[in-house]
Amino acid sequence: MKKVYSARQNVIILMFLIVGILYVFRLFYIQVIDDSWEISSRKNALRNKVQYPSRGLVYDRFGELLVYNEATYDLMVIPNQVVEMDTMELASLLDLTLDEVREKLRRARAYSPFASSIFEKQISKETYGFIEEKLYKYPGFFVQARTLRYYPKPIAAHTLGYIGEVNDRILQEKPYYRMGDYIGVSGIEKSYENQLRGRKGVRVMMVDVHNREQGSFREGEFDTVAIPGINIWSSIDMKLQEYGEMLMKNKKGSIVAIEPKTGEVLCIVSSPSYDPNLMVGRNRSSNYLKLLRDSINKPLFNRALMATYPPGSTFKMANALIALQEGVIEPTTKFTCDHGFVFGNLRVGCHNHPSPTDVISSVQYSCNAYYCKVFRQIIDNRKKYKNTREAYNKWREYVLNMGFGVTYDTDLPYELRGNVPTAEYYDRYHGKNRWKSLSIISLAIGQGEMGTTPLQLANFAATIANKGYYVRPHVVKAIGCRDSLNRKYSEKVYTGIDAIHYESIIQGMVNAVTAGTAARSKIKNITSAGKTGTAQNPHGKDHALYIAFAPVEDPKIAISVVVENAGFGGVWAAPIASLMIEYYINRSVDWVDMENNIKNANLMNN
Amino acid sequence: MSQRIGRQSMFANIDWILVAIYFLLVFVGWINIYAATYTPTSESIFDLDRNSGRQFLWILISMGVALIIILIDAKVYTTFTWVFYGITTVLILLVIFVGTEVSGAKSWLGVGDLGIQPSEFAKITAAMALAKYAGESNRNVEQLRVQIISFILIFVPALIILMQNDTGSALVFVVFLFVLYREGMPGTILWIGLTLIVIFLLTLLFSHWHVIIAISVLTLFMWFFIRRYRKDVLKMVLISFMLSSFSFGVDYIFDNILQPHQKSRIEVLIGTETDLRGAGYNVNQSKIAIGSGGFFGKGFLKGTQTKYKFVPEQSTDFIFCTIGEEWGFLGSFLVIVLFLLLLIRIILLSERQRSRYSRIYGYGIAGVLFTHIAVNIGMTLGLMPVIGIPLPYISYGGSSLIAFTMMLFIFIKLDMNRQNIV
């Protein structure tokens, strides 16, 4: 058989030749026969004009516009097409100095003599009018339409985010972007960049010596249409957001409200904030620097997602739930309070309230002694766990499942996870396994090393409202017409605590509002469940915390309020939450005295 | 001939034609890499900050590698084939776990600029492995068992490379079917394979209904006009039914089973979804660049379309644009002729081998080179989908230059040794 198939070499050589000849013909056709490809540099030039799509709009949950676009123009230049020109006139048209014009030209040439780059960006409509008439004198220059973001209301800056010009790193990593393109830098603009940006098109234009565009090269064979970005419906309630920002004026802190059943975020207030319109336009970089340098107010810092506070007494429900689930207490189990919890020379104080308390009244009166004792029952449960470490790890697992010390992978960038100390942490602090329930007793009342973000606190309120689960908080409800939201934003995440155990907790929170620590926050016609908290602040006055949800029968809103340096949670945080709840459910506020009281309060210098 | 061997010259029996073509191509590549990134204020062609300078270094290294390959006893390649095959297979597997990702494909091993792309070398060892297995004197490629084992040898590395998302490199392995064809695999397998590939592509480009209608019309047409098919109605219906269901299956899998990212990769591959930079940018720009070259070209370093940012990957995958723009039809034609000479020379030399190993290896590398050349140039001419594989000896890049050099010089060495049956 050896030589039988050697004739097949001809088939293979023939195949090589056919492809070779085909390619040569193709080359001959496009290079020699079809002269429409020819671009002589003397007669005319090609210009790639990028067609920028309009970026997707952002609406709130009721269809109110939050972000839109407005037209602007960039003056572009292709350096090697520039001929001798009246530099003086160009400078005066653009309101630049001669040196600036030369410098801009030099920089464009350094980027590329053949490709276009931005000469002057975002020129106003009026300037554009002037320049357009004179453009024939300036071969190599042309105007390209762009769009800028605008915000009808100066709110929700952190959530909406902003866009900025791509930097070198992005140019390297993401080939879609070219010099001068915009990309979402934070907020929704960043997390939904791919949907919002649409797709750029390009027109390959022929340009004659008088800098006149002669239409598309080869009848538009290489032109592509720009595809507009997709509109996004945010879950934010614009009115509620605006109302929250008004209440938080002259206060440091944040409000996060979530619809418990869906995990949709209704508002995220981080105060102090800034007008998102500052991040647009020609003064953008100077505005940005100003905001960045404001080290007292830190307006760019998104407290709602990135500030961590000890949860204080709002954390007591978590300990009660763990104890109930672990079976170390019954709802009826009572502990006495001697104005606090005393053990040896350890003392955790408490305030005046009826004693002893069960689960319900301990939440209602926020009894510290009760929770110190409950916490010890959990950690010192030697029937189930052979040592402190094992019991602690189990406790920590519950806490993480309840949404503390973890990130939710929300659709907002830069979310922090807070802190639930690990056993290893206590090993380092006290020595390996040389710590007991008493050494970490501050966890019983949410103080010490615990760190939670306002988002986590609101989510905790949502898990209580849902009796044992949450849906990952997210700020976008729908993308375009399709229901194409990531599935993880509709899945339920369970806390591992049975629904039954939430009943008495909720009753305690309801009592706290009607006749307990949060009595200042009662709302007319709406039953709410709430819990105050005070976060110890080693640097100054304590922070006021409050978490709540309402209506109790069918929760529509879960909320957390943090007011920094405002002392006890019941005074400032609880009423703000109540106003927000009332506003969200009734779309108006009846409690005008309190509204004015809060509106006019300035706690910035506390 | 035998006297020359007696003289013990290091280069005795070397095929200087192949060596000359090799040097010409490498030189063409080098000066065009320089032109592709040239600026009026440009530094020297040897500047190590430029691709041309680095390529010069790679060329020197490649020449060293070539020399070493010539010096080593040819028996080493045949004897240790399985070792080499094993090493590259482990390396490409390793890439999946610890590789670095470059533009979507995870095919690089190593740090920073010193990365290597093991898949380039896997092509060589696959050709060697095929030669080793199918070239054993008692193996007959007409036998199904031999065909199946050969397929496995080819498709194991191809599959691993496919898992790296380097679809282009994986597709190159299909070409080994031609090698088996030469060695006696029935032609029908080749034609069935080609038919299925064509139907696959057509289904994705259009829809399965169009393809099924086309198949039916074609069947009817053949039944009507070609007499010898008249009798086999049942067979024809069966075949067209099978092809139709294949088309339907492809569509079904594409629409319902593939993940969006896999889909978009295929869409980019076949060009229904244009490349990632948006809107067929690469291909259009490259056609404009080549088209504007004219008959004589714009002249060395005079191109405007292929420089800077207009055509991306200018000195790597789209290097042929620079040749087309600056050297015109004449230059491009000569490069294609050079490549054809290279390929035909390899085939002719393969046929004069007494060892089946050398012949199969020769066919193997001719196939690999041909696929690279045809796909790369076809892509710049808009005749092929955008598949990022380099143009042998011309594209910028150390791994590919060294790998293609090794590939060729192993063959040259085997050919030098053609008097002895290895």
Ligand SMILES: [Zn+2]
């Ligand atoms: Zn008490």
